[in-house]
Amino acid sequence: MATKLINKYATMIGITASLYLIALSLLSLVDIMNKREYIQNPDHYFHSSAFHNELTTYFNLLESYYTDNKHYVQWSVLEKVGETSYKQIQKKYEDIYQAKTNEINEAYKAELEANPQLPDEQRMKLEEKRDLELAQAQHARHFDFEETIAKIVKARDQQFQTLKDSLEKRNNSFKYYIRDTQTTAVYTNIDNRSIEDYIKTDALYSLHFPKSSFTTEWHLRNINQTFEDNQWEGYIIVPKLSESSTAIHQGYTYYESIRERVAKEGILLVFSLSTAMGILVVLANKQKLNHPWVSLCHNYYRRLPIDMRTLVFIMISLIIIGMANIISFFQFPFTFTQIFFWTFISLLSGFLLLYLVDTFTLLKNRTELKQEWDKSFYKQSHGLLKESMQNKQVFYSILFIILSSIGLGIFVMVGIPALRYGAGVLIFSSFVYIFVYCFIVIPFVLKRIGLLNRILKGSQEIAAGNIQFRIEETGKGQLSALASHINTMRSGFESALEKQLKSERMKTELITNVSHDLKTPLTSIINYVDLLKTEDLSLEKKKQYLDVLERKTQRLKTLIDDLFEASKVASGAVDLEIQQVDVGALLNQALAEYHDQIEQSTLTFRIKLGPVPVYVPLDGNKTWRAFENLISNALKYSQTHTRVYISVDEQEEHVVISMKNTSAYEIDFDVEELFERFKRGDQSRNTEGSGLGLAIAKNIVELHGGNLSIEIDGDLFKVFVTLPKTLVQ
Structure with a gap:
């Protein structure tokens, strides 16, 4: 334990x-x-x-x-x-x-x-x-x-x-031997001994004067000058031993x-x-430095921009040096203050160590270093300043207001004491500045506030649906330009609305134009009903005619259902019931629905799912319908005796479902035309199908915030469904 x-x-x-x-x-x-x-x-x-x-x-x-x-x-x-x-x-x-x-x-x-x-x-x-x-x-x-x-x-x-x-x-602190070179008199507090012997045996430190070389120490220069002025020569000595x-x-x-x-x-x-x-x-060799606390500290450390880390590193270094100079750490016995100080320095040292290790790591990985530098405070500030300077008129206007307001505060603070002490020049200067501020700066600000309020009101009206509302444009400033841009956008919205209405009319015309696709099964039904009315038909013939009627009726029903489904999905009039759905399981359900057709076909399906479930916020029923249309499309238009590849690939922010098959028909037109309603891969229209499957699938995927795309490589037909892993509002 x-x-x-x-x-x-x-x-x-x-x-x-x-x-x-x-x-x-x-x-x-x-x-x-x-x-x-x-x-x-x-x-x-x-x-x-x-x-x-x-x-x-x-x-x-x-x-x-x-x-x-x-x-x-x-x-x-x-x-x-x-x-x-x-x-x-x-x-x-x-x-x-x-x-x-x-x-x-x-x-x-x-x-x-x-x-x-x-x-x-x-x-x-x-x-x-x-x-x-x-x-x-x-x-x-x-x-x-x-x-x-x-x-x-x-x-x-x-x-x-x-x-x-x-x-x-002071005789115990210093010994001296001074000889007057003029009178040869000797002044000393050393007993009868040779000065050379005394220095050699008993001197801890000695100074000889006058010195032949210039010394930078001022106290020695003064002493040296005194020796020269008095024409003395000798030694001042600190003895090794003293009586006290x-x-x-x-x-x-x-x-x-x-x-x-x-x-x-x-x-x-x-x-x-x-x-x-x-x-x-x-610890590093044993992979012990990946401790949760270390990772947590590193994550918090990385939240600091790289240049701010350097600044903090310098500041902490200076703090450590300053505190080490103030507090005498190496003194015994240790006190609580020294232990606390040591602990505090240890915490600061942790940041220094983290900085050095992280810097070394970044220097080895230049790509990551560049990414960190792009997130630096300098780059962000430079970007903000650059953005603010994109419109210099706005920048200088705001700067003018700020500086003039600061100036107002300064002159008010100066003017009030000036009134008390009667400083005429300061009183006059303050009065002139306040007068100019009130009659220039304040109207300048109020005028732009009024225009800004008009812009806000106009944008609210347009957002509420009143696209006929037009913002009044006054002046030549940037706010007036903004009002003009919003008015232009309003015009664009109005034009887009007209296009939308026109599109709706085209949808109606489209339904009218597909009547021939509806007439074919309907005509067959009418003809076979007339044949059934014949009295001399055998039971076997009647049974054959009824089978044909059933197929044509089912064909007509499918066509009408697809048409209504396409109209609803395209108009967005669909309520999605979003749940966390396993994409792989949903795809398997759609494949199971076509199990008999797959078994009866000459196609081989290859399914590749991930090792773990992939959950995506989806409307299961609608997405199942999209998968069903794509699988049906593959069954109908794939070359016989070929393979169909279906895979689910989980990425960081998306899930990509891909379906690849070899087309039985040459696709010699624009891929985007396949998403048009009633467009088929076989332009002879010999296959069953409404030509609405891909259009319905694409609309369903887009309702979920995803994307459905098609790529053609020769006869290789590729469909990619990209769904976001998070709900898109």
Whole structure:
């Protein structure tokens, strides 16, 4: 039981597994393409923006330490503050002191002027007070100046210490060896070792400056320019080992892990893709890909035009690439989101696989490819556009109405805000456009709507049977031309009706003209009745005369029945009782009706029917009559000691019944004349028959929406009855 269940679902399991593996290979491929530089360049991290930022920051600190802050610990206060800043601060406090001195002196002078008779003792006290205030101002000036300078020096010292600490903090990330080519001074954070030995044994990555060749990396160009400007020469190095984990080494380790992962993804890509292809090849070899679900998917897929399939293929490919870039799939542990994403990509991969297989199949079958292209959206659109452009006047009229209506909407949307904000030009433009639209476009449309309504009314009148109604033709447009065409058609219908009436009259005349065919049996009947009235006839003679009377009476009855049947069928005044009928069985019934005549004749009938019943919507009685006439025709007009071949051939939309026999008479006239009433193959009219059989059979077949045709090949007489497999209204 378990084995049967596995075999039942083996195909779907195999296809599902293949789609998941293909999706996995696509995800691997996208990730590999996005991270191909990790494989191509082992030092990819040292060309990344993260490393560039760290290197630039470190070198800016290094440059500041050895250029702007060189020998900082030996700097004087003036050097730390800056001579210009020092003098500006000094002048500032001098100005403050001078203003304060002037203020004190002015106050002392004003008090003396206010008290000119002031005693000397009090005057001396005022002078002492003034001198004290001046001394205090001098002290305040010196104190504030020294305090400001001290703060600046302290801030500058802190800035230098921060610079120094930043460099020391990055000493585990970078090592440097810089030599001033002018002074031969060496700046380095490497212990007493040869720089060549250090690079050889302990360097993870090193950069030598200045570079002799131009580099396209902007951060290296800036660093290189700094080395050249300062006439330096040396190395900046990333060491292999560090006492503590640094951002540089963490970044390098992360990039290396990605590099290893991408390499594994390459192996996964090859494995998953080859496994998926192997499963599909095995299923194909075992004819397992004709699964109902696969066929259903292919049928729905084929409903899309071929160019739309290509567009969907491109869109799905872009969706897969975009989603693979957004979602990090290759991360552990797997989450539900990753599984859902994988499943979704697998479904999309199914369409991609179906597209590739179907495209390969179409490329091998150019005929089918052309058929698919003929059904493409482009071809259909091109056909529709071509059809719409067949009458350019109508096309441009409709286009004019559409564009002018769009323009009306735009100007209304612009005009309403323009009224609110008082934009005169926009208000005027909108008013002019609306005015033109109302007095040109609207009358243009209404005029054509009125003409269209007249055309609709006229067509309804004509369809209702009023063929005398004529549509009024106004203007010169295409609708007027349509009205003219309908009027022409009306005239044609009127002419056809007259022809039909004339045809009916001809039918009446035809019946009159066949009176001689009726007179022959009727005259015989009259003559034999007169003979029977003779008294001295023997019983044997009477019996002979009665037999002749019976034959002639039956002949007359058959002729009259055929005539009425031909008239009814030709006029269409026949109600068909349509049922699903087995054509082969109906044909056998007709043959059975003529079994005795066939046995008595010298003809051999060869019947070929299909292996299964062929059902067609027919009126069984009427169709049986048509078959009976054709079989009777073959019995009457076939060459003796020949074969009659009857076969039923089922096609996609029709069933063809063919009857072939060798004619006993030379047919030296047009085949179509055989369908005329009272036309016989033996023009001497020695055979029995009314000459209506083929005409009746043809009309019956045509009433069913079929066709009866005759082909003559020498003496070989072929009749083909073609009946539709679906009911024709």
